[in-house]
Amino acid sequence: MRCFSVIGPSQTGKTTMVAKLASLEGAPRGSTSPYGLTVTEFEFLGESWCALDAPGANEAVTVAQDVLLASDATILCVSPNPDEAVLVAPYLKAVEASGTPCIVFVNKMDETHGRLAELVSALQDYSNHPLILRQIPIREGETIVGSCDLISERAWRYRENQPSALVQIPQALIDQEHEARAELLEHLSEYDDWLLEELIEDRQPPSDALFALSSRVLRENRVIPVLIGAASHGNGMTRLMKALRHEAPKAGALRGRLAASAGVEEGKLTAVSFHAYHRQSVGKTVFVRALTDGLKQGAALGGASLGAVQDVANGKPLASGEAATGCVFATVKSDHLPAPALLSVDQVFAAPDWATPPTPMMERILVPVNERDDTKLSGILAKIAETDHGLQLSRDEDTGAKLVCVQGPVHLRDLGKTLTEVFHVDVTDKMPNAAYRETITKPAQVHYRHKKQTGGAGQFADVHLTIQPNERNQGFTFTEVVKGGAVPRNYIPSVEAGAKDAMETGPLGFPVVDVGVTLTDGQYHAVDSSDFAFRAAGKMGTKQGLSEAAPVLMQPIFRVEIHLPSVFSGGLIPIVSSIKGQVLGFDRHESAKGWDIFRALVPGGGLEDLAHALRSATQGIGYYIKTFDHFEEMYGKEADAVVAAQTGKAG
Structure with missing residues (x-):
């Protein structure tokens, strides 16, 4: 079985395209998981195929990344509108990171909003691989009625939900076709000395040789070819499917690619798990692609026995009972298998780093x-x-x-x-509350006596404490300078424990940080003093001292790295400023072309607003990674509101 994925933004017609491809030669079989992944199996020219159609929502980019783990190649389905090229940026980023051979299919060409060359140029801004046009449209007025193949130099006229008809290249298109073909050959000649020599000698290379070269550079992941069509009308479907059949790598190539990207010995890899979900009354279902022959129920995989092996499209047992190399199957009662993961007979290897999903930005209790x-x-x-x-x-x-x-x-x-x-x-x-803290801004001297008499042995402890601010990030410290045994040595740890207890909730209602407590003097009673009494005195005396030491609210400050396409970077400065953040600057992303990493310090209370604003400003593409940096004093009406809210909850 050969397997390809279909990825791309929402509203680009991916599902329609898969349905048309799968119906070229008969009745397809398919199913959709609760996470929106549609699996479709079909036959084409005597071969078995499986299409993995990932959902296009920005929040589902993770699913698109995961299906690349099981794909011989991927079709990146895009809109013909150049203004929407930025929506493709996350998918080009994922494709390039994974090393998956890719074909860009420009769908909905019947609704074109601009020149195809403008779209390709806009997409190229996000791809280190050259995007090479393999077809150009044939127009009648503003309507696209067919396409011209730049390798075979043959033209096809679209027919509604029928195979296209072979026609002569329109006379008005010949010059444009020659120019586009010359550009195609120039790109291909960068990967083949023979073709370069042919072009230098001004000889026309034969089409068969060019198709073979195109197949090689796609398998080697050197270029990204661009094909066009309109899936809703069946236009361009046969040409796209033939490109997959003749040019995409065979099933065996995936094993080596995964091994190389994960740093695993190729010979150890038996399968790859790429999707999983829970079903009522069934339990965990895992989607797996076999990388070797012989996988069946009871076989060793991932260090335990494989559960029931099912047809991924209909949930029935595999007709052969065994998954051959390349087969995509579902397994239940295999709860030991994580997804995604690379699997050997006796081990589970982590998926490659490129499969790590974007950091989630929304936190909820x-x-x-x-x-x-x-x-x-x-x-x-x-x-x-x-x-x-x-x-x-x-x-x-x-x-x-x-x-x-x-x-x-x-x-x-x-x-x-x-x-x-x-x-x-x-x-x-x-929503969770920001992790506010409080500290003090001046020292305080406290004398606290804990004394209770309720019949029998009483409680007595007398302490003199100095409460003082510590340096930032120094935390809580405790020292003692008691002289003459005013407080017996065995009670001093209890005073320290009580002081620590007081740090749990300060006078403003939050945990206390960066405070030092010094025990300077005290008294004890030979009968009524105890560890409990001195702990209570330490706690209540410290609480009194905190109240007298000018407590101040501390807000958490996070260092955020915002990953986003470069075209949106300029809009971040006012966003960060609006939440009282501090812009630190930005750099070009080292590996993702057309992306920036924007750095800032942001108050914890502003992270939710940052997430909302970032989604809006970047059309849902941008995301941030946060790490705690430090606590910072907070004053004014905002601080008063936080304290009032906390006091209200406590009350």
Whole structure:
């Protein structure tokens, strides 16, 4: 079986294109996973094919990356509008990082909004590989009625949902065809000395030799050919399918490409898992592509026995009972298999770094509607994270609540749907609070006496404390300078423990940082003093001192790296300024052509606004990676509002 993926932005007609390709010679078989991946199997010219159609939403780029792991080649489906070329940038970035041979298909040419050359030029801004036109359109007025192949120099007139008709190249198109063909040959000659010599000698190379050269440079991932058509009318479908058949690598090439990109010995690789999801009453389903023969139920894969092996398109057992090299299949009762991953008989290897999804920017706390679901929610989320590659799990630092990091609002909605429909757990979500802290700005001297008498042995502890600010990031420190045994040595650790207890919640309602406590003097009672009494005195005395030491709110500051196409970089300065951030500058992305990495310091309370503004300003393409940098003092009305909100919750 040969396998290709179809990726690209939404509204470019990918699904229609796959349906037309799969129907060229008969009835296709297909299914769609809960994450939007459609798998279609069909026959073409005596060969079995599998098409992996990834969803085009910006939040689903992860799925597009993952299907490249199982693809001999990929079709990047794009709009003919040059103004929409930037929407293709994430997909070209993924294709180049993965090393997957790629064909760009310009769909909806019947709705063209500009010159094809302008589109190719706009796309080239995001590709280190040369994009080479293999066809040019034939126009009658403003209507595109056919195409001319630049290698064979044959023209085809489109017919509605029928094979195109061979026609003469229109006289008005001949000069344009010669110019476009010359440009094509010039590009190809960079990869073949024979062709270069032919062009120098002004000889016309034969078409068969050019087709063979085109096939080689695609298999070697040297260039990205560009084909055109209109899938909704069936235009250009046969030509596209023949290009895949004759020029895309065979199934065996994928094994070597994956091994090289992951640093794994090729001979060890048996299969690659690339997609997974949970189904009600079925459990975990994993999509796998076989890289060797002999995979069947009970066979060793990934260090354990493989579960049931099913046809990925219809869920029925494989007709042959065994997956041959190149076969795409589904397996259940194989919960030991992660996805995506590279698999040997006895090992699981991590997917290559290029398959790492964009860092999720939206953080939410999930709260079960039914309290009895609280204890099992963590385990369920961990299960979902095994199959949802773009999901990250953590805990809220202050509350310990379950924190999910998702790609965006659509991803969050789909997560909630999975929890409800598959695991029968309903949840609500809320935004986490920024991790505010507080500290003090001046020293304070405290004398605190803890004394209780309730019959029998009482409680007595007397401490003199100095509370002082520490240097930033020094944290909590405790020292003692007690003389003459005023506080017995065995009680001093209890005073320190009490002072630490006081740091958990300061007078403003937040954890306290960068404070030093010094025990200078005290008193004890031979009968009523105890560890408990001195711990209570240490805690309450420190709390009193914090209140008297001019407490101030501290907001977290994060260093963010914003990844985005260069055309959007200029718009980030006002966005960062609007959330009181500090612009640090930007650099060209080292490996992704046409992308920048924009750096800034941003208050934690502004991250949600940054995510919203970034999605809006970059048409959903940009994303950021955050790392905590430091805490910074916060004053004024904003600080008052934060403290008031915290005090209200405490009350």
